[in-house]
Amino acid sequence: MAQYTPMIQQYLSIKAQYPDAFLFFRLGDFYEMFFEDAEKAAQELEITLTSRDGGKERVPMCGVPYHSAHTYIEKLIEKGYKVAICEQVENPAAAKGVVKREVVRVITPGTIMEENMLVDQENNFLVALAGSSSSVALAAADLSTGECHITELNGSMDFVLDEIASYQPREVVLDETLTREKTFMDKLHVRFKAVITPFGQKSSEAELEQKLAGQFPGFADICTTSLLKRVLGILFSYLEETQKRSLEHLQRLRRYDARQYMMLDDAARRNLELTVSLSDGKKRGSLLWLLDRTATSMGSRLLKKWLDKPLLNVEAIKERQEVVRAFLADYLLLDDVKDQLKQVYDLERLAARIAFGSANARDLNALKRSLQVIPQLKERLILTSCSRLVQLGEKMDECADVVALIDRAIVEEPPVSVKEGGMIRDGYDTKLDEYRTVQKNGKSWITELEQKEREATGIRSLKVGYNRVFGYYIEVTKANLHLLPEGRYQRKQTLANAERFVTPELKEREQLILTAAEKSVDLEYELFTEVRTRVSAEVGRLQTLAELVAELDVLHAFALVAREYSYVCPVVHTGDRLYIEAGRHPVVEAVAGEASFVANDSELNGTDRQILLITGPNMAGKSTYMRQVALITILGQIGSFVPASKAEISIVDRIFTRIGAADDLVGGRSTFMVEMAETCHALKEATPRSLILLDEVGRGTSTYDGMALAQAIVEYIHDHIGAKTLFSTHYHELTELDNPLARLVNVHAQCIEKNGKVVFLHRIVPGGADRSYGIHVAELAGLPEQVVQRAKALLSELEGREQRADVSVGQLSLFDWNPGSAQEAGKPSGISEAEKEVLEAIRSVDLMNKTPFESMQFLFELKQKLK
Template identity: 50%
Template sequence: MAKVKETPMMQQYNAIKAQYPDAFLFYRLGDFYELFNDDAIKGSQLLELTLTQRNKHSANPVPMAGVPHHAAQNYIDILVDKGYKVAIVEQMEDPATAEGMVKREVVQLVTPGTRMRTGADAAKENNYLVAISGTEPVYGLSYADLSTGEVRATTLNSTNAILNEIARLETREIVTDSELAEDLLANLTNLGILISHVSTVTRSAEISYLTQQLSGEEAQTVAVLLTYLFTTQKRSLDHLQLATSYEIAQYLKMDRNSRANLELTVNLRTQQRSGTLLWLLDETKTAMGGRMLKQWLEQPLLDQMQLEARYDKIGAFLKDYFNRAALQDALQQVYDLERIAGRVAYGTANGRDLLQLRNSLRQVPAILVILSDMDTAIFGGLVAHLDPVTDIEQVITEAITEEPPISVTDGGIIKAGYNQQLDDYRDIMKNGKRWLAELEATEREATGINSLKIGFNKVFGYYIEVTKANIPKLDVDRYTRKQTLVNAERFVTPELKVHEQKILEAEAQSSQLEYSLLSALREQIKQNIARIQSLASTLAELDVLQALATVAENYQFVRPEITQNNDLDIKNGRHPVIEKVLGHQAYVANDIMMAADEQIQLITGPNMSGKSTYMRQLALTVILAQIGSFVPADAAKLPIFDQIFTRIGAADDLISGNSTFMVEMAEANTALQNATKDSLILFDELGRGTATYDGMALAQAIIEYVHENVHAKTLFSTHYHELTTLDQALPKLRNVHVGASEENGQLIFSHKVLPGPADQSYGINVAKLAGLPTAVIDRADTLLKMLENQDVAPSTVATVSPTDVTPTPEAVPTDQQLDLFATAVDQATQTVLLKLQTADVANMTPIETMLFLHELQQELK
């Protein structure tokens, strides 16, 4: 079969596409971006475009779809949101002057991790691109937000640590180098996140400068990250900040499951922010403050001095309502300085962006006055970093008009008086058009033709038009004929052509000069980006502090006291999010007390009574205290915890082939393997995903292991009432229960946590509340009475001494089963049951199993 001959344009397209095989190619043709071949077919489906064909009458037409260039950003955003890359191909020369094919190049590769998100919905969200390098046992992980210029790096020693950090950063794209181990790459691929690769790491002066504070694997992973950024963006990225190092050990550790279970930033049910701790706390007035608040929430501190400093500032704002209100008013007029700086460096900032920068800088003097009226010892450090960047504010005021257009190439951006040449051009345009009006009036009077007019078109320029009926009135040599129309003649004069030249040149040169002046101004601002970013960080911190003070005032939070002796004492603690939903009056507060030598609270009580709420509110109180916030209680004494582990709720991981119970055991194992005496563990209904005695045995063994080996503060809720006797053998365990009572057949919850074990689970009562059919409830009640009358001795479960953490055979009675139909059985039946109980079914083949069952059937006949 003869090879299809390609046109020069398609040759150019295919050559560029070969360099970007994993991206949609937006190929500029005039006023459209076109997609061809497979890109067109798939793009038409994803973007709901009409699929057409190029060379449709040929033997091999080319699939084609296009979008207008002015609307392209919307389509690019759709593709990137779906996890695809988009390569933007622009015309690099004027088609009118180009010889042969117009030169075209990829000017930017837009990817999920490099997208400059600007919408209101993304204002308080970072968009992190993550890079990973290294081999076991030392991996490097770095991340950057291209829109703000933030770059950070750390080293990690396990796949789980990497996965936890990726989850924390909510990354949508991961970059790796060629050295990354295959097993780790497989784990990353299973996350469903776009994986990009850098085959060769660039060594440049810019990368060396940005990584100057790093060494080893941290410097390597940032080099991978920056190589990818420079390769894809193909432009100056002067807003990127010096990469800084951080240690996971500097912050309170929470694995991805614990973060999800506690709903810090994402609601488990809706996957939205509403109903989360962040939702409650976010009283910030700026986009920068909103992002910083989220960062604080994701990385609670371990350093008491830093925490006390934050408490001091929040306390000062809490006491001084008027200065706090004045600060809020000023912050509301501050735009997103970090992202404006990013657009300036990127070369995409327009006149309106610069006015937003100017208006933001104008708030700084007022903020300095507010802080000077407060305690200098508390706010002095922040005041020192509040640089008003006055010189930039002044030059923007002098240069930019008050109502600039969105476009940066059509003029109307620069103020009159800023540049003499521009003023001259504008004067020519203004006076030239006035001159034309005067010329028209003069010629009408001189010729006596009142319908004579001066017009303009792009082909002939300015002209004098006279209708054919009036041609006899003209002197033969007065004008030079230019164009003949059906009903009129058009003329020019030497004087008209001279003014035409001046006007058109002024219009063209004016727009070019304005763009040049704007570019120079952006370059001047670019030289001060570090100052603007420092100011932005300080304003964001002030915003977070005032927000936390506002929350403390609105919800009656108090300053926590950090204890050194591992003592935990919370008076009338509340779950802040649930309290916001229910209202302060409806929420039932609870004390949470664990003395220095108390390790485990075993919590019993009916479903729906509030056990999980009680557990979660402790974790949220700890997190609030360790981000430097006041906490929801009447009083609170807390140690500093190094880690929080949670096993709450029922969830499976079908993609990885793990059942609910397997996930439960895996999360429990994470806690047992990694927790220390300074950790907090929350185990909710552990062991319920398997048979009764299996679950009970595992629950007891885990409690004993925590008590004897881990020594962490632990809340363990359970329905296994048999475990409540453990307090007799484990001295650092205490029973508590959530109160409930039955009145006239109805279950009444007190939601109050009381000392001692619960007397029963009230499971059937809860089922009744859920609306199960009466027949089901009655039958369950009958069966419960039968079970309670059987001779089952649950007290034998809790017989392990505190020095022996291995369950004894007596602790797990394997020879007893709960019999729902307690009837007498004969010897033959007992023999069959014994054979069934002791058979190794797991190791039988299907045929052996069938023969075994057939044998048992024969014995029973």
């Protein structure tokens, strides 16, 4: 260290405390970075890398302006980095030596509070984990909203990872025990793009418990196990260490059981397009896009959480349905509530910023205007006949005292900055009013002085002005200088065509005005922070109100969608029958138009329709049909109405999907490996209450391999799992499975051939398909005519070979040869031992009692023997 200058030594000592973060080191109007930070930041931010004298050597350096630092910080956070903000905490004028500096906050992907770095409609969760891979405690917090969720997870590693995925965290903090479990860490890195931070607890258990009890109301009743206390301690300690300020708004601690909600893994969310579209990864085209008619950002975030965690509790679902039904029964109520919700700002994030100390005067006014809507909204809800709406209305706190405080203190149109004055109303504080009177009178005095000096000197162009460098001055053109009286005017500044002067009287008044202005600005900031602190003391009330408004907003959105697309209220029950009459895919219908969408019935149960084996050509609607069954189930279990003419939905605990072809280049997995991994996940984790969607399983390998896998998977689901399953396939041979498998039913996507062209009817009807029409689909896709005709010729030839093979198999099975009798007669058989083995195998098989698939397996084995 001795080789460096004192300032660089200071930088290095602070940097050593934050080795995994970029250190933004404040120097005047810039944040500077040195050494490796500078080299990496210059590359990531595309800024100039320079150097400066560090003592015995020049050290790499780069910097960003203080006033625009947020832009560069946002870029680094978006790339998954952390940024430690190091400020001057000492007045440079009073410093002896190097100005004292300290890190005032560490910004990480999971601890963002900056409005410009957050997405209004999305949460930004930080997840903490403690325990072992088989028994993990999870705590998830969104610092920007103040919510905190906690649970214990006992189950497979995949179950734990699926629950973590439900939060889509941008950062995961781990205790030291989990970091030593290599398999778990490997899977964590593969599954999530989040920043993963190991964290060692520094406080003692007793100190930590005392701190948590003071932070979270009801802590002792919520955290009843040592593992829950440990994970919450890790989460809170990490936030304390990085934020270095009060976390008063982080007090909504909720414990839940993950098995009380439907579990949806990454594949299900992706394949069902719950929150983003498969085509471009954007919201449009997803189920969330269709449902999100919310008026507030907090409502939009709650809707996404409901989609991530559909309910398993029938009574809770019915309570939500009751509200939707009430809205649809009273369109006037629906429109009134819509108009009122539009006037409510994001109460959750406003309250969080106020408590965090980052809110400005405009935020306080946004809060006030939102709260002013509540009395009218509350009155409207209480007058309804819906018990849940009445409850929501009665629980809404109007926070009249908060409204009155803000209204009394803050002007209607305050500036953005909180340190330039202009925020506090006249009459709120006596001392501030005095300062303002001095400033106001001072301006009048200046105007009067200007007129007085003009009359005394006879100089009509004389003027009194002000600038920040020279203060107040009297300006006289050079042509009129001879008119000034001797001795009274003191020269202050010379210009090209004028001279500027001051008088003792002007200097005295200037001191009084400027002192009042400076004191006024300082006092306004003090008064504002005092108001903000008083409002932050009510953060619990504001957050409770925000939850109620968000719930109302989501249920209101459900009603708007149901009204627009004629959805019906499903009967949700705990039985095993899933029945949908004239069901539609909600998103496809919304995009294509209701008139052009073909509705289909669906029925699944555990008695005689556990598995629907779906055959038919590509483009005929098989995948759409499968997805719509899953989406209608999810809609039913979040409390929404559904796109059907009638629906009975049995509670589903998990939905598994294997749809579409995609490889995992980063993970080194082929398309077929991804297919098998997702299928394996379903077979291991599914229960009789699950819903499984498998589309074209086995197509990624050879025909016989794929067909064998497909049949084995269907049999396993039928015999060992019992889950409701939609299984789409092009292996028509599998349609014969409806004989040995009692709960398997064949259905197919109907199409007709007209004038040599295939016409898709998009109807799912009973029975198996006899053809795939693959060449017709290729023709529709625009393949060259020469390719299409050649394919048809080859298909005809292959089908002819297959028919000849079938005849040969029939003849071979009737081959009457008894090797024993030939030998007894002493006649040479004329057949080799290998040929005897083959013929014996043919003679022993009874093809008449085998399924087509079993016959093909036999032919394959026979072919190998003949070789």
